[in-house]
Each structure stands twice: as structure tokens, then as C-alpha cells.
Amino acid sequence: MxxxxxxxxxxxxxxxxxxxxxxxxxxxxxxxxxxxxxxxxxxxxxxxxxxxxxxxxxxxxxxxxxxxxxxxxxxxxxxxxxxxxxxxxxxxxxxxxxxxxxxxxxxxxxxxxxxxxxxxxxxxxxxxxxxxxxxxxxxxxxxxxxxxxxxLEGRPAVTRSGARAGDVVALAGELGQASRGLGMLFTRFREDGEPVPVDESVLTDSERTALAAQLRPSPPIGLGIVAARAGATAMMDVSDGLALDARRLARASGVSVDLHGDALGPDRASALGGGEDHGLLATFPRGSVPDGFRVIGDVVAADEAFSIRCDGRPVEEDGWDPYRDWDAAAG
Amino acid sequence: MxxxxxxxxxxxxxxxxxxxxxxxxxxxxxxxxxxxxxxxxxxxxxxxxxxxxxxxxxxxxxxxxxxxxxxxxxxxxxxxxxxxxxxxxxxxxxxxxxxxxxxxxxxxxxxxxxxxxxxxxxxxxxxxxxxxxxxxxxxxxxxxxxxxxxxLEGRPAVTRSGARAGDVVALAGELGQASRGLGMLFTRFREDGEPVPVDESVLTDSERTALAAQLRPSPPIGLGIVAARAGATAMMDVSDGLALDARRLARASGVSVDLHGDALGPDRASALGGGEDHGLLATFPRGSVPDGFRVIGDVVAADEAFSIRCDGRPVEEDGWDPYRDWDAAAG
The missing domain is CATH 3.30.1330.10 (PurM-like, N-terminal domain)
Known part of the structure; x- marks a missing residue:
């Protein structure tokens, strides 16, 4: 040099x-x-x-x-x-x-x-x-x-298609933080529609956490192996929002999923629709959920009325394209 | 759909x-x-x-x-x-x-x-x-x-660094065709400096061959395995021109290379400098060159005076950036 x-x-x-x-x-x-x-x-x-x-x-x-x-x-x-x-x-x-x-x-x-x-x-x-x-x-x-x-260290791959009725649905990682971070960028760090540098000094600690989740995500990589060892029946990365990704898992497995609303936190819309969190969504036989994952729902037999349900109500949201939605919000 | x-x-x-x-x-x-x-x-x-x-x-x-x-x-x-x-x-x-x-x-x-x-x-x-x-x-x-x-089917990888003095240098594939094809595009299928579609009807068979070598190269993929089985001591893809790539192989192996000019065809400059041919350049113990490869030179002990020599003269060309050179030629 x-x-x-x-x-x-x-x-x-x-x-x-x-x-x-x-x-x-x-x-x-x-x-x-x-x-x-x-x-x-x-x-x-x-x-x-x-x-x-x-x-x-x-x-x-x-x-x-x-x-x-x-x-x-x-x-x-x-x-x-x-x-x-x-x-x-x-x-x-x-x-x-x-x-x-x-x-x-x-x-x-x-x-x-x-x-x-x-x-x-x-x-x-x-x-x-x-x-x-x-x-x-x-x-x-x-x-x-x-x-x-x-x-794979000798284990079979954990695909999206192995969830069975009776399993529980569990998640490792956050929901909605990355989309909250992106929302802050679009609403607070643009001028005349163009991105401007972030002034972190104006952010609260919780806002900085959300921004970091968007810009430098820290998915729970090591828990993928933990889940496989614990006998996860299906697993996927939650990149396009829980609603869309859980729907993909349900369809691939030929089951339906019943989510527990109280496990999704106070901002249920962001938890279901926010993209880019890169948590791990997995299904386990009941009683086999390893540390690091928390139960957020149940796998049930395929139901024509819904593939994803939250507290008994079918979830209609079909994912979330952050740039499209944020541009629209700012437009 | x-x-x-x-x-x-x-x-x-x-x-x-x-x-x-x-x-x-x-x-x-x-x-x-x-x-x-x-x-x-x-x-x-x-x-x-x-x-x-x-x-x-x-x-x-x-x-x-x-x-x-x-x-x-x-x-x-x-x-x-x-x-x-x-x-x-x-x-x-x-x-x-x-x-x-x-x-x-x-x-x-x-x-x-x-x-x-x-x-x-x-x-x-x-x-x-x-x-x-x-x-x-x-x-x-x-x-x-x-x-x-x-x-690798159980074989060791053939790297760039295993050529030894006494080996022969061999090539599978063409030299200079792809650059000839690119040259035709730049000189004959541009208007006001901008690319225009190729009219193949104005091309000779040999020109069509050169054009195909540029647009749809057919490297001798299967001969990579053949070379490895035959005991190739070093091998690489010729993507940036024979002169530059043979120099890389020589330096990685700590040897010099003596090329035979008559093995490079009538257009020696294109053979040495033309990029994107994607032939396979390999070195073999003398007597081990498999069908599909032709001998184009010898590996000799590292010589301070040259890393690549052709018919006794050091080769100075150090590769060829086709877009740079053709843009300059047309400018």
C-alpha cells in the first residue's frame, strides 16, 4: 500500500x-x-x-x-x-x-x-x-x-416441511425490531425524500437497539444447531415477517399454525409484519423446546379456514416489503 | 403464469x-x-x-x-x-x-x-x-x-503452486479467440461508441467461432478431472490471458516458464494477451500429458531475468483488460 x-x-x-x-x-x-x-x-x-x-x-x-x-x-x-x-x-x-x-x-x-x-x-x-x-x-x-x-455435522437438515400437528411453534430472536429501525430511518433521517446520515445522539437507547437490529442484525446463529440437536421438526429464518414466513412453513409442512398473541409483544402488527429480523422460527415436539427458544404457538392439523391464526383469528397480512411500505408511508 | x-x-x-x-x-x-x-x-x-x-x-x-x-x-x-x-x-x-x-x-x-x-x-x-x-x-x-x-472425488486439489522444474506446460482449449470476438464487437458492432446488435450474416464462419468464444465460451471442463488423474502438478483457468496467468502460476510455484512460440499459433500477441478464453493451463511431469492437452512450453528453475519467456525472450505483457484496451483503441 x-x-x-x-x-x-x-x-x-x-x-x-x-x-x-x-x-x-x-x-x-x-x-x-x-x-x-x-x-x-x-x-x-x-x-x-x-x-x-x-x-x-x-x-x-x-x-x-x-x-x-x-x-x-x-x-x-x-x-x-x-x-x-x-x-x-x-x-x-x-x-x-x-x-x-x-x-x-x-x-x-x-x-x-x-x-x-x-x-x-x-x-x-x-x-x-x-x-x-x-x-x-x-x-x-x-x-x-x-x-x-x-x-450438518452428521445431522439431517432441518427443512421447512417437517412440522406436525401437536408440535409447538417456537422462536429464537426478536420480532419487529429491524422494521422499527427501518421505520425510524425513513421517517426521521430523510430530507426531501433522500436519506441523510443518522444522528444517534437524538435516539433513545431503545431506538438505538432497533436501529442496530436493522443495520447490523445479530441472528441467533448458534441456536440453529441447538434446535437441530433438540429435535426440531422444521425450521426457517424469519426474514420477511412472521406472518409470511410462518405461512410458508405451514404450507410446506401441510399444517396450520395457531399463534399466541400474548407471545408476540405489545406491537403485534410489527411482530407479524416486520421484516429482516432474521430470528429462527422452529417447531418442536411438545416438551422438547431448548433454552433460547420461546413458545409462540401450536402446530395444528391443516385447516382450510386459515394457515396462520393468532388467538383464534386468521392472519391476513401476507408479509411486508419494507421499502415499498415505507415509501408509501412517506409519499 | x-x-x-x-x-x-x-x-x-x-x-x-x-x-x-x-x-x-x-x-x-x-x-x-x-x-x-x-x-x-x-x-x-x-x-x-x-x-x-x-x-x-x-x-x-x-x-x-x-x-x-x-x-x-x-x-x-x-x-x-x-x-x-x-x-x-x-x-x-x-x-x-x-x-x-x-x-x-x-x-x-x-x-x-x-x-x-x-x-x-x-x-x-x-x-x-x-x-x-x-x-x-x-x-x-x-x-x-x-x-x-x-x-474432488478423493483426489487432492490441483493448485497453482505445484509446478516443478522439468515439468512440461500444457494447454487445453483455445487461445485468443474470445478476445478476437470481443475485438469484432468493439470495432464492427458499435455506433457512436454505443453497442449495436450483431448481424451474424456479415460474419465468416471463423468470425462466428470467435464471437461464440466471447459470448458463449465452452471451456474444456471435463479435462480438469482428466488432468488431475494424469498427475497434473499445477493447473489454472486462463481467464486474463496466457502471459498474465502463466506468470501467476510461475510465481505461485516458484519457477519460471519457457513457452514455445510455434505452439501459440500465428497471432502470438492475441495468444499471449487475449483474455476470457477459459482454457486450462496445466503442468505435468514429462511424458504424462493426457489427450486433450497440447504441450506449449517447459517449466524451468526460477530465473531472476524472467518469469515467462517465449522462444528465449522475456514476455513483458502483463495481461490485458479487454474493455480498457478496446475503449482506448476506439477512442
């Missing part, structure tokens, strides 16, 4: 090789990596003879705004949402691959912070998992596509 | 679920998929207890232009370039994950063709491999990020 411009160099000022070195210097070795970055492909151990794999992309505009998200936030969130999908199968995350498309005028320091966020999310949420490979491309729009790999 | 608009619906006209069904209807099951699309993550068998993983992104603008590439071309190329990276490790490609960021005004039919291209590239180049998962996002810029997984 000795020959870089002294102050705040841009992507266009450095070669792809230099940018790669900046990122790799911030990337520890994954515990199960057999061959890390630098060759045509990475090699990652798959001790249980299968690999769990998922990919999720964040695109500037629909998925995040640079006025609101730092590089660190973006790296953290891109890792966290993918780790949550691996955890939702009952697997241990082992490795990330990161495809970055970066505008040429982005500061290199932004990408350094992004690499820091990727690393620290792995350390905090899925120790042993780290970036093993990736790709850098120029683009007019900043985009990060992460693929996460995981190992 | 019954409720879609009759004529040429756009992405904005369909739900994410409908678009996903359009794509999945065109996606066969991967041979080693244990759980395909539809859950939080896919599960793919990894019989040899490790997984090869690589990711590569194509962004509209720097990596392709819609005036030149059809949806089919784009899907095919996105698959092919990732399959080549798996093959270059000596592995068998097992599965693809596909992250698509799509402008809302793109026709759904474009995405259908893209899914066709992904599928048919797998069928043609890596039978048994198929799409097992992915992600759809809205974006102002069309982008496709593919992650390819592979299995």
Missing part, C-alpha cells in the same frame, strides 16, 4: 490485486478451509459428506443506502443474513464467498471497513467461519453477493 | 414468487443435490468430505452489454466461467447458486432465456451439475453472481 495516494484513495486509484490484498489482510483463515483465497477456487472441508449452501445479495437502493449504512454495517449485515440461512438448516456455517461490485469512486477505506464487518460478524455470530474466496468487479451500483457454506 | 400480461411481461409485472417459478421450471435437479431450491439453503452431497467453491460475477457494462449478449448467452457464460474455475482445481462441478439483480423493466422472457442458458451450459459442459439455489433482487444494473461448487 506504500504507493497509494496519501489521503482517502478511491477504488479507481488501486489495482485489483492491491484491493484484494487490502481485503485479504483483514480476512482470517476459516477453521475448515483447506485452501483459502488465491487459487481458482477455495476448498473447504465438509466433514459430514454434504454441504449446505445459500446466497443472498444486498444492492444499493433497494437493500441498503450509503447514507445510513457504513461499510462496516454492510459487511456485517451481508454476512449475518447468509449465516442465518445456514443456521436455519441446523448447520454450522463454515465459509463465506463474497462477490463485490464496486463503483470506481468508492473510497478504498469503505471496502476496508466492509471487510472488517464481514470478519467481525463471523467472529461474533459463527466462530470458525470466515471468507475463503470472492470476486471483485467494477459497477455503477454497489452490490455485495455473499454465499455461505455450512456443515 | 395464467394471470401474467399477454405480451412480453416485465419483471415489475410479476411477483418474486412467480419469477422464481419461471426460473425453477427451467432448472433440473442437480445429480448430487440432497435438497434443492425452496428452503433456506440447499444441501449438496460432498462425497469426498470437502467442497470446492468459487464465485464470479458478470455486471452489465464492464462484463457484458445487452446489445451484444442475449439472456441465453449471459446465463451460459455466467455458468461456464464458474465451471472453469472448479475444473481448474481438478474437481467435478456439482452445483451452482445464482444471485440475480434485475432492473424492473427487464422482460421476463429475458430471464427465461437466461435460465435456459444456465441449464444448457451445465448439460453441455458439466453434466449432473445444475442450479440448486439463488437469490433475486431488484437493481438498476443487471448483475449475475454465480457460485459454483465441486467435488
Amino acid at each position: 506504500a504507493r497509494l495516494p496519501d489521503h482517502d484513495p478511491r477504488i479507481a486509484d488501486v489495482s485489483e490485486g492491491e484491493l484484494l490484498r487490502v481485503i485479504l489482510a483483514r480476512t482470517p483463515q476459516a477453521e475448515l478451509a483447506q485452501l483459502g483465497p488465491g487459487d481458482d477456487a477455495a476448498v473447504v472441508a465438509a466433514p459430514s459428506r454434504s454441504v449446505v449452501a445459500t446466497t443472498d445479495t444486498l444492492v444499493h437502493g433497494p437493500d441498503f443506502r450509503l447514507a445510513w449504512s457504513s461499510g462496516y454495517d454492510l459487511g456485517w449485515k451481508a454476512a449475518a443474513v447468509n449465516l442465518a440461512d445456514v443456521a436455519a438448516m441446523g448447520a454450522r456455517p463454515t465459509a463465506l464467498l463474497v462477490a463485490l461490485a464496486i463503483p470506481r469512486d468508492m473510497p478504498v477505506s469503505f471496502i476496508e471497513r466492509l471487510a472488517d464487518g464481514l470478519r467481525e460478524a463471523c467472529v461474533a455470530l459463527a466462530p470458525g467461519c470466515a471468507v475463503v474466496g470472492g470476486d471483485l468487479t467494477a459497477s455503477d451500483v454497489l452490490m455485495i453477493a455473499v454465499t455461505a457454506l455450512g456443515d | 395464467a394471470r401474467l400480461p399477454d405480451h412480453d411481461p416485465r419483471i415489475a409485472d410479476v411477483s418474486e414468487g412467480e419469477l422464481l417459478r419461471v426460473i425453477l421450471a427451467r432448472t433440473p435437479q442437480a445429480e448430487l443435490a440432497q435438497l434443492g431450491p425452496g428452503d433456506d439453503a440447499a444441501v449438496v452431497a460432498a462425497p469426498s468430505r470437502s467442497v470446492v467453491a468459487t464465485t464470479d460475477t458478470l455486471v452489465h457494462g464492464p462484463d457484458f452489454r445487452l446489445a451484444w449478449s442475449s439472456g441465453y448467452d449471459l446465463g451460459w457464460k455466467a455458468a461456464a466461467v464458474n465451471l472453469a474455475d472448479v475444473a481448474a482445481m481438478g474437481a467435478r462441478p456439482t452445483a451452482l447458486l445464482v444471485a440475480l439483480a434485475i432492473p424492473r423493466d427487464m422482460p421476463v422472457s429475458f430471464i427465461e432465456r437466461l435460465a435456459d442458458g444456465l441449464r444448457e451450459a451445465c448439460v453441455a459442459l458439466a453434466p449432473g451439475c445444475a442450479v440448486v439455489g439463488g437469490d433475486l433482487t431488484a437493481s438498476d444494473v443487471l448483475m449475475i453472481a454465480v457460485t459454483a461448487l465441486g467435488d
